[in-house]
Amino acid sequence: MSTNLAVKLQPGTPAPEFTLPDAGAKQVSLADYRGKNVIVYFYPQAATPGCTTEACDFRDSLASLQGSGYDVLGISPDGQAALARFAGDFALTFPLLADEDHAVALAYGAWGEKLVNGEITEGIVRSTVVVDPEGNVKLAHYQVKAKGHVAALRAELGV
Numbered sequence: 519m520s521t522n523l524a525v526k527l528q529p530g531t532p533a534p535e536f537t538l539p540d541a542g543a544k545q546v547s548l549a550d551y552r553g554k555n556v557i558v559y560f561y562p563q564a565a566t567p568g569c570t571t572e573a574c575d576f577r578d579s580l581a582s583l584q585g586s587g588y589d590v591l592g593i594s595p596d597g598q599a600a601l602a603r604f605a606g607d608f609a610l611t612f613p614l615l616a617d618e619d620h621a622v623a624l625a626y627g628a629w630g631e632k633l634v635n636g637e638i639t640e641g642i643v644r645s646t647v648v649v650d651p652e653g654n655v656k657l658a659h660y661q662v663k664a665k666g667h668v669a670a671l672r673a674e675l676g677v
Contacts, residue, residue: 559644628647
């Protein structure tokens with residue numbers, strides 16, 4: 519395994535800046551959301567059962583999240599074509615961003631060792647970071663479960 523694993527972000531620290539392509543090849547930057555709260559969530563692979571559950575929970579909660587001042591960005595190591603299929607198949611209306619070299623996941627502490635089917639592998643650790651309007655980390659949760667995570671996050675945010 520790699521010794522270059524991510525360090526988890528802490529509330530109150532600046533969120534790492536990034537610019538990544540979305541499913542339609544548009545470049546999306548964290549700076550585009552300055553002045554807003556943004557939920558940045560990291561998921562391992564588009565269209566897998568857990569990732570679909572989590573994405574659909576964000577989709578189904580999007581109106582209330584946005585109504586409370588929170589935008590949502592999903593980030594995975596998938597390529598743009600896979601993200602476009604995922605968004606289309608499940609009517610996902612928030613940006614899905616391609617972090618194919620996992621540099622942003624690493625910067626956010628969402629890359630590391632995990633147990634998959636009894637084996638330790640290296641990859642995306644399902645994580646959610648909420649960034650405040652000034653660009654600082656409001657909260658950071660790592661190794662979250664796909665099912666129930668969005669409801670727990672909404673409760674924590676008072677949404």
